[in-house]
Amino acid sequence: MAKLKLQIIVLFQNLGEEQSYFARSPAPPLSGILLAGLTPDIVEVEVLHEMVRPIDYETDADCIALSFMDFCAPHAYEVAARFRGLGKMLIAGGKYPSTFPELVAPHFDSVVVGEAEPVWTGVVEDLVAGRLRRRYDSPLAPCLRDIPPPRYDLVEPAYSVPVVTEATRGCPFACTYCQLNIKRAPYRKRPIEDVIRDLTATGGLSLPRRKMAMIYDNNFGGDMAYAKDLLREIAQLDLWGVGYQFSFNCLRDDEFVNLLSDAHCAMAFIGMESLNPPSLLAVQKRQNRVEEYQDQFLKLKERGILIFTGFMLALDEDTPDYYRSVPEKLKEVDPSALLISISIPIPGTPFHREIEAEGRIFDHDLSHYEGDHLVFTPRNVSPAEVFGAFESINRDFYSWTAILGRWGRFLRTYLAAGLRCRRAFEMGRRLVRSGLLSFIYFKLSVFQRHHAQHKVFNSNPCAPGDVRSASPPGARATAA
Numbered sequence: 244m245a246k247l248k249l250q251i252i253v254l255f256q257n258l259g260e261e262q263s264y265f266a267r268s269p270a271p272p273l274s275g276i277l278l279a280g281l282t283p284d285i286v287e288v289e290v291l292h293e294m295v296r297p298i299d300y301e302t303d304a305d306c307i308a309l310s311f312m313d314f315c316a317p318h319a320y321e322v323a324a325r326f327r328g329l330g331k332m333l334i335a336g337g338k339y340p341s342t343f344p345e346l347v348a349p350h351f352d353s354v355v356v357g358e359a360e361p362v363w364t365g366v367v368e369d370l371v372a373g374r375l376r377r378r379y380d381s382p383l384a385p386c387l388r389d390i391p392p393p394r395y396d397l398v399e400p401a402y403s404v405p406v407v408t409e410a411t412r413g414c415p416f417a418c419t420y421c422q423l424n425i426k427r428a429p430y431r432k433r434p435i436e437d438v439i440r441d442l443t444a445t446g447g448l449s450l451p452r453r454k455m456a457m458i459y460d461n462n463f464g465g466d467m468a469y470a471k472d473l474l475r476e477i478a479q480l481d482l483w484g485v486g487y488q489f490s491f492n493c494l495r496d497d498e499f500v501n502l503l504s505d506a507h508c509a510m511a512f513i514g515m516e517s518l519n520p521p522s523l524l525a526v527q528k529r530q531n532r533v534e535e536y537q538d539q540f541l542k543l544k545e546r547g548i549l550i551f552t553g554f555m556l557a558l559d560e561d562t563p564d565y566y567r568s569v570p571e572k573l574k575e576v577d578p579s580a581l582l583i584s585i586s587i588p589i590p591g592t593p594f595h596r597e598i599e600a601e602g603r604i605f606d607h608d609l610s611h612y613e614g615d616h617l618v619f620t621p622r623n624v625s626p627a628e629v630f631g632a633f634e635s636i637n638r639d640f641y642s643w644t645a646i647l648g649r650w651g652r653f654l655r656t657y658l659a660a661g662l663r664c665r666r667a668f669e670m671g672r673r674l675v676r677s678g679l680l681s682f683i684y685f686k687l688s689v690f691q692r693h694h695a696q697h698k699v700f701n702s703n704p705c706a707p708g709d710v711r712s713a714s715p716p717g718a719r720a721t722a723a
């Protein structure tokens with residue numbers, strides 16, 4: 244008898260399919276291929292990332308599993324309704340269904356609440372046996388041992404770096420806007436041998452596609468002893484480049500930074516978030532010290548590590564004077580790439596609770612909670628000042644002149660540090676590696692520039708004059 248077919252869709256289009264925006268991200272999200280790896284062989288499984296291709300409503304899949312975050316929830320309900328009309332079984336999972344299962348449940352046949360590993364095999368077995376339950380609850384912080392490798396073979400060709408995995412979950416910090424602080428769970432680590440197996444379970448991928456990887460932790464450095472042990476093991480692998488994500492405080496540990504370099508780190512994602520100390524304090528991001536950014540980033544650049552940073556606007560202590568100073572300050576700290584967003588009061592977070600209690604949220608349409616819209620009244624800046632800063636920083640930072648200038652400075656710093664070693668071999672190695680780093684740098688910059696052009700500068704039909712030009716009370720109806 245033919246197996247049931249399960250299609251896992253990782254949603255991305257918060258503004259609906261008629262306003263689709265396809266991102267040029269080099270690497271896929273982890274959730275879909277991780278779930279596919281967990282799926283027992285009693286069903287046929289496929290994965291669709293809506294980040295790079297539209298949903299196929301003509302699929303012959305019997306069951307659709309939708310994974311989504313809060314800003315995709317309204318779209319998820321539309322997608323679920325269309326598939327339901329086509330007679331498909333529907334399962335919801337991911338960050339938003341785990342936080343608000345009772346809101347999601349009416350739109351789906353079943354909801355998976357929490358991390359899928361402990362329950363997913365049971366869900367699939369029940370699906371095949373025709374006894375799917377309305378809800379499956381996973382324990383709050385399950386053990387991360389023996390998670391099978393993600394299904395890299397199911398990643399779309401549009402992604403050039405299909406090898407993505409994670410070493411840890413959680414974070415020891417308490418930033419008030421962070422999704423992790425909706426339901427705090429202990430910081431957990433996977434066995435080192437499981438992570439190494441994921442990074443090497445790449446048979447069948449072509450040479451360049453198996454030589455690069457991303458480790459998608461919330462905070463890779465949450466336990467430095469573990470992180471260093473893992474980095475020593477990764478250093479033994481024959482990889483060209485690995486991306487890691489960790490909090491700023493890790494950079495104060497020189498041994499960690501040296502080990503990152505040994506472990507093929509080509510890019511570090513670090514949440515810088517603000518160049519204004521009071522704004523950082525307002526969201527309890529105490530681990531960041533603005534006065535250290537420049538020196539700590541320099542340490543990475545000297546080791547050939549590109550710095551990709553998050554940067555938030557509309558934080559409560561932001562002021563017009565601060566916004567005017569940002570371009571100059573950014574030139575001083577000189578990150579390689581910037582992910583600029585307008586702060587998002589994610590439902591369930593302490594930040595959301597605080598500004599909701601103060602009556603400052605005027606737009607409850609979750610599809611706008613992606614970082615390109617302003618949905619609440621900031622304390623010290625007007626919406627026009629927020630959007631003015633958002634557009635001018637993006638325009639300035641991602642002009643070709645600025646992109647080429649940063650590239651030149653990065654290579655000069657990296658090669659000059661090599662010259663100081665006074666070893667011909669090291670200099671030769673750095674010259675060869677410069678080619679790879681330049682490739683990654685331009686890929687990243689073009690990805691972010693594309694986002695700035697399509698999502699920030701209103702060159703698609705989604706933005707001009709609509710809710711981005713914040714109009715307090717009476718905005719869109721709540722979707723949640």
Ligand code: SF4
Nearest residue numbers: 414416417418421461
């Ligand atoms: S450091 Fe990052 S992952 Fe940790 S709580 Fe803050 S925002 Fe979340």
